[in-house]
Amino acid sequence: MKKKELIFITSILAAALLLWGVMFLLRKGDYGSVRITVNGEEYGTYSLSQDQVISIGETNVCEIRDGQIKMTEADCPDHLCIKQKAVGSSGGTIVCLPNKVVIEGVKAAGSEDISSEFDTAV
Amino acid sequence: MNHKKTAYLGLFAAIAIIFGYVESLIPFFAGIPGMKLGLANLAVLFILEKYSWKEAALVSTVRILVIGFLFGNMFSILYSLAGAALSLTVMTLMKRFSSFSILGVSVAGGVSHNIGQLIVASLIVENTSLLYYAPVLLISGVATGLLIGFLTGEITKRIRL
Numbered sequence: 001m002k003k004k005e006l007i008f009i010t011s012i013l014a015a016a017l018l019l020w021g022v023m024f025l026l027r028k029g030d031y032g033s034v035r036i037t038v039n040g041e042e043y044g045t046y047s048l049s050q051d052q053v054i055s056i057g058e059t060n061v062c063e064i065r066d067g068q069i070k071m072t073e074a075d076c077p078d079h080l081c082i083k084q085k086a087v088g089s090s091g092g093t094i095v096c097l098p099n100k101v102v103i104e105g106v107k108a109a110g111s112e113d114i115s116s117e118f119d120t121a122v
Numbered sequence: 123m124n125h126k127k128t129a130y131l132g133l134f135a136a137i138a139i140i141f142g143y144v145e146s147l148i149p150f151f152a153g154i155p156g157m158k159l160g161l162a163n164l165a166v167l168f169i170l171e172k173y174s175w176k177e178a179a180l181v182s183t184v185r186i187l188v189i190g191f192l193f194g195n196m197f198s199i200l201y202s203l204a205g206a207a208l209s210l211t212v213m214t215l216m217k218r219f220s221s222f223s224i225l226g227v228s229v230a231g232g233v234s235h236n237i238g239q240l241i242v243a244s245l246i247v248e249n250t251s252l253l254y255y256a257p258v259l260l261i262s263g264v265a266t267g268l269l270i271g272f273l274t275g276e277i278t279k280r281i282r283l
Binding site for chain 2: 093
């Protein structure tokens with residue numbers, strides 16, 4: 001490998017680490033709830049402290065249990081969203097690309113969500 | 123295009139499709155969407171080395187369409203095309219205008235592939251929170267780029283067309 005290539009590769013890695021650091025600082029905090037968006041539009045915000053099963057449209061089902069949310073069902077062929085890491089108090093994102101569903105942690109602001117009419121029975 | 127070349131390109135397209143299938147069987151996932159080994163890029167990079175970007179683009183497109191219709195859907199095709207197009211463009215430019223060896227070219231391709239897919243994915247779900255995956259995808263692009271570049275280099279040395 002040439003010296004130029006080594007510099008190129010090192011600078012990509014350095015940029016990635018720097019970006020990582022910045023994002024880590026930006027995202028630090030206590031995440032108390034999650035926001036679910038479908039097609040870029042908000043579907044609902046749910047508290048992580050309340051165990052429940054949420055069906056997102058007719059395509060996906062996610063479950064909040066023990067302060068964490070996981071995607072449990074999806075009608076897409078690859079099921080990548082089900083394998084993604086649960087979103088808990090340290091935040092994170094779960095994405096289902098084919099159905100355009102995004103679940104993301106929202107920092108706790110002390111306010112409870114009032115969107116319970118969207119919930120389905122457990 | 124002579125007959126020999128047509129036959130070779132068909133062969134490489136078949137190899138790329140099989141690589142794509144094999145890759146879908148490997149659970150190389152680690153909780154990050156879009157993290158893949160990029161085995162199919164082995165064939166594309168090899169063609170780029172032996173022929174030119176035109177042949178590589180042809181094989182790449184055939185592969186994505188076939189894999190997409192067999193195992194994916196409209197989204198996965200769109201998504202793969204974006205990554206492959208950006209990656210091939212960057213690799214072609216790098217090959218022509220930089221003094222990089224196949225390793226550097228492959229790393230540039232891997233990284234730009236991941237960036238392209240991430241951008242398309244963000245546009246599709248209309249949500250910027252996906253960009254949080256950028257650092258991990260940059261690093262995985264470098265790692266898989268190095269591996270694929272090394273393998274393609276070894277194969278290029280051994281196979282004469």
